[in-house]
Amino acid sequence: MVVLVTGANGQLGQAIQSVVERYHAIDFVFCSSSDLDITNQVNCEEVFKKHKPDFCINSAAYTAVDKAESEPQKAFDINANGPENLALVCKKYDTILVHVSTDFVFDAYFSEGTAFYDRELRLPLKSNLGLQESDVPFPNGIYGLTKLQGEQAIQAVWEKHFIIRTSWVYSQFGNNFLKTMLRLASERDNLSVVSDQIGTPTYAVDLAEALLKIIESCRTPLVSASNYGIYNFSNEGSCSWYEFAKEIFLQKGVIIDLQPIPTSAYPTPAKRPMYSVLDKTKIKNKFGIVLNDWKTSLKACLKQA
Numbered sequence: 001m002v003v004l005v006t007g008a009n010g011q012l013g014q015a016i017q018s019v020v021e022r023y024h025a026i027d028f029v030f031c032s033s034s035d036l037d038i039t040n041q042v043n044c045e046e047v048f049k050k051h052k053p054d055f056c057i058n059s060a061a062y063t064a065v066d067k068a069e070s071e072p073q074k075a076f077d078i079n080a081n082g083p084e085n086l087a088l089v090c091k092k093y094d095t096i097l098v099h100v101s102t103d104f105v106f107d108a109y110f111s112e113g114t115a116f117y118d119r120e121l122r123l124p125l126k127s128n129l130g131l132q133e134s135d136v137p138f139p140n141g142i143y144g145l146t147k148l149q150g151e152q153a154i155q156a157v158w159e160k161h162f163i164i165r166t167s168w169v170y171s172q173f174g175n176n177f178l179k180t181m182l183r184l185a186s187e188r189d190n191l192s193v194v195s196d197q198i199g200t201p202t203y204a205v206d207l208a209e210a211l212l213k214i215i216e217s218c219r220t221p222l223v224s225a226s227n228y229g230i231y232n233f234s235n236e237g238s239c240s241w242y243e244f245a246k247e248i249f250l251q252k253g254v255i256i257d258l259q260p261i262p263t264s265a266y267p268t269p270a271k272r273p274m275y276s277v278l279d280k281t282k283i284k285n286k287f288g289i290v291l292n293d294w295k296t297s298l299k300a301c302l303k304q305a
């Protein structure tokens, strides 16, 4: 079984590379952006013709959420056209596409000040169970919009797909919130972090294992056919960015004056979701995936970092 991974040098791509020795039955082909540019249809065709993968994990993306506001065409090319190119070439080679998407497709749904969000309870009004796969997407910025367009392009082109929406991804690899907090703590004595945006951190290595578990489940073609579609994945539990930072410093033994601030005190070009806890019932039930609590996974990550 051949699994081709795009965006191999990104955070998730590196997390997948870190677990490959546990998957002896899989031949992995890791493609960096210079090996495979997903915005280039001819390049996609050449790479698929050479490797004829059974699965393609698309971990390539334009992830600069704020910069996307001033580079919408680039974000669209990578996050929408790229997945469409992959879906077309996957269809040609009968490759199952495992695409990674984001909680930002719901960005505006529970944004501060909208009727959907209860600021007192810090919860969406309609449910306290988290965002479900069937909830209507409602992106608020260019990044979320282009990621949603990527999902829709895949759905329109090729039915053999899994779209995994995830949130707050961090790890020992690449750039992420964990690394930013540790760097800032080494440079300063005090730090202010937003405390009114609620979500769930996702350890990229847990996400990598979940993607491979989904792929392994496809050994039974009839089962996989009934399972195609959208799934949520993150660790269990929820917290604010402030609580996430606090736990990082606690577990790492870092002494710092950490202060909670409201979103209004930290303006960014792109709005962030005020609430993006994902309901993982579907992925747990369909694939038997056991989720770690976010604090447990943070501990595992810090052992590696």
Ligand SMILES: NC(=O)c1ccc[n+]([C@@H]2O[C@H](COP(=O)([O-])OP(=O)(O)OC[C@H]3O[C@@H](n4cnc5c(N)ncnc54)[C@H](OP(=O)(O)O)[C@@H]3O)[C@@H](O)[C@H]2O)c1
Binding pocket: 006, 007, 008, 009, 010, 011, 012, 013, 032, 033, 034, 036, 037, 038, 039, 058, 059, 060, 061, 062, 063, 078, 082, 100, 101, 102, 103, 147, 166, 167, 168, 169, 170, 174, 175
């Ligand atoms: N990070 C998060 O907090 C978060 C949260 C929710 C969802 N997600 C989703 O999770 C997935 C993985 O994110 P990540 O954190 O691993 O992102 P990342 O670290 O930014 O990695 C993205 C990778 O995509 C590659 N890439 C960019 N343009 C490309 C192109 N045209 N062709 C091929 N590769 C290209 C980049 O390569 P270069 O470096 O060479 O440009 C980079 O290696 C993405 O789909 C993202 O939307 C992430």
